[in-house]
Amino acid sequence: MLERLDQLRPRVEKLQFGGAAGTLASLGDQGLAVQDALAKELGLASPDIPWHVARDGIAEAVGFLGLLCGALSKIATDVILMMQTEVAEVAEPHQEGRGGSSTMPQKRNPISCEYIIAQSRGVHALVPQMLAAMAQDQERGTGPWQTEPLAVGQAFLLAHGALAQARVLAEGLTVDVARMQRNLDSTGGLIVAEQVMMGLAPALGRGGPSRRQPRLRPGPAAGRAVGPGPDGRPAGLGTSLGRRGGAADRPFRLSRQHPGLHRPGAGAAGLTLDDRRDAADPGTGSAW
CATH class of the missing domain: 1.20.200.10 (Fumarase/aspartase (Central domain))
Structure with a gap:
C-alpha cells in the first residue's frame, strides 16, 4: 500500500488554479508565474492545464x-x-x-x-x-x-x-x-497431503478414466470425515489408505514390481491399478 500511495501522490497533489474559464486571464502575463508560486507555497505540483x-x-x-x-x-x-x-x-x-x-x-x-x-x-x-x-x-x-x-x-x-x-x-x-x-497436527499430517499426491502422480496419473491410465477406485473411506482412531490420531481417509505400508509406499512398490504400469501402450504391464491390486497386495481389503 505504501508503494501505491507513493505512486498516487504526484497524480493527486496538484494545484487547481485557473480562474473563471481556466485561462488565468485576470492575471495578465503573470498568470503562470502566480500559479507556480502558489503551488510552491502550498507544496503542490503545478498542473499542465487546469483540471476543474x-x-x-x-x-x-x-x-x-x-x-x-x-x-x-x-x-x-x-x-x-x-x-x-x-x-x-x-x-x-x-x-x-x-x-x-x-x-x-x-x-x-x-x-x-x-x-x-x-x-x-x-x-x-x-x-x-x-x-x-x-x-x-x-x-x-x-x-x-x-x-x-x-x-x-x-x-x-x-x-x-x-x-x-x-x-x-x-x-x-x-x-x-x-x-x-x-490445530496443524489435528489432521495427522493430511494438511500436507499435496506432497504425497504429487509424489504419486508419476505412478498413478492425473487424467481421466482411460483404461490405459492408472487411477484410484473410490473405496469406503471416500468422503468420510476424519476423526480420532484407537491411538488418538486421526482415522478416516488417511488411515484407510495407509492400512498396509502407508498411502504412498504401496503404489510406489506396485510401480516398481510392474515398471510398465504407468506407461501407455505397455501391453499387459500397462493395466490399471484396479487390475493389479490383488496381485500386488492380496488380502488387504484396501480401498484401491
Missing part, C-alpha cells in the same frame, strides 16, 4: 482508500475467525472496559476488528459515488461536483478510524503458538 472537470485524481484518492480498507478488512476478518473458541489461535489485546461480554465473562470480543470492518464498509460505499461524480458537464460541473464533498471527508475520516484500530490490533495481538501447532 477532470476528476480522475480525486476519484483515485478515494479509490485508494477503498483498497486500503479492503486490505484492513481482510486482516480483521481473519483475526475474527481465528479468535473463535474452536480455533483460538489469536486474541485482540486486552483493554480495560472493552471487549468483555455482559453475559459471558470469559469472552473477549473482537472490538477492533468489528470497527475496522464497519468503517471499511462505509468507505467502500463511497467509492462508487466518487466514480459517478467524474461525469461532469462541460467545463463546470452542476451536481456531480457538489456530490464530492459529501464523500471525500467521510472516506478519509472512516479510513483513518480503520487504520487507528488496525494499529491497536497489530501492536497488541496475542498469538497462541502452541494452539496453532495443535
